[in-house]
Amino acid sequence: MNATPHVYVVDDDELVLETLDSVLTFAGFTVTTFNQAKDFLNADLEPDNSCLILDLRMPHMSGLELQRSLAERQIDLPVIIYSGNADVATTVRAMSGGAFTLIQKPLSNDLLIETVRDAMKSHQQLHEEKVRFIEAEKRLQVLSEREKAVARLAAEGLTATEIADRLCVSVRTAEAHKANIFKKLNIRSVAVLAQLVLMAGLKH
Numbered sequence: 274m275n276a277t278p279h280v281y282v283v284d285d286d287e288l289v290l291e292t293l294d295s296v297l298t299f300a301g302f303t304v305t306t307f308n309q310a311k312d313f314l315n316a317d318l319e320p321d322n323s324c325l326i327l328d329l330r331m332p333h334m335s336g337l338e339l340q341r342s343l344a345e346r347q348i349d350l351p352v353i354i355y356s357g358n359a360d361v362a363t364t365v366r367a368m369s370g371g372a373f374t375l376i377q378k379p380l381s382n383d384l385l386i387e388t389v390r391d392a393m394k395s396h397q398q399l400h401e402e403k404v405r406f407i408e409a410e411k412r413l414q415v416l417s418e419r420e421k422a423v424a425r426l427a428a429e430g431l432t433a434t435e436i437a438d439r440l441c442v443s444v445r446t447a448e449a450h451k452a453n454i455f456k457k458l459n460i461r462s463v464a465v466l467a468q469l470v471l472m473a474g475l476k477h
Contacts, residue, residue: 277322278393279303283313283339284328284355289378293326293355293385300386310334314342320350324392327372329356329363337363340370349400351392355380409472415457423450427463428470 280302282293290306297304307313311334313325325343329336340352354367357378364375373392376385416424419440426436437447460466 277301277303278389279305279319279323280326280389281313281318281323281350282306282326283310283331283336284308284326285331286328289328289355296382296385297389300389302389310336310339310342313339314346318348318350320348322393322397323350324389324396325350325352326355326389327352329354329367330358337366337370340367340372344371351396353388353392405472406474409469410474412458412469413473416454420450420454420457423447424454424466424470427451427454428467430463430467 278301280293280297282290282297282304284290284293284306285308287308290308294304294306305316307316310331327336327339334342336354336356343350343352351373352371354364354372354375355378356363356375367375373395374388376388380388413421413424422440423436426439431439433447433451434444436451437444440447454466455461458466458469460469
């Protein structure tokens with residue numbers, strides 16, 4: 274991961290590029306600017322610890338088209354739409370495409386810097402949640418389908434008797450499944466099991 278947060282700016286207005294470069298560099302970010310979307314896509318990008326500030330209306334390739342290209346290429350970084358003339362329909366399309374937010378030009382330097390930091394923080398939190406989900410899901414893959422069913426019910430706080438009744442098995446069988454779950458996952462409490470089930474989305 275980059276030690277210094279990196280902000281990419283794509284805008285066909287050279288004055289905007291110069292202004293944002295100056296403001297964000299002074300705030301402690303590494304800044305790289307592009308006046309065409311295609312140049313950004315052809316660049317050697319570092320998505321980790323990065324953010325994209327993107328204008329909507331540009332020649333050759335619009336901001337929305339660039340946003341779609343990022344999704345198609347699975348380039349995962351937070352996108353801030355920075356526009357002076359976005360209508361409601363365009364705003365909805367940008368947000369539906371995964372943009373963190375849309376802000377109107379001009380914006381105060383302090384609010385711009387705060388928005389960039391918020392975007393990076395939110396994106397990092399989402400990334401960490403995704404990693405936890407994948408790890409929890411991977412751990413639960415060792416369980417059989419019946420054990421997963423028992424795990425879901427145990428995580429909801431049901432007793433062995435209640436689980437047995439719900440799954441139409443004996444209490445002894447429910448207890449055996451529960452013991453196997455704890456052994457396979459190397460855990461000792463229902464609280465830890467509940468956390469794994471929640472993180473893996475097993476309840477859904």
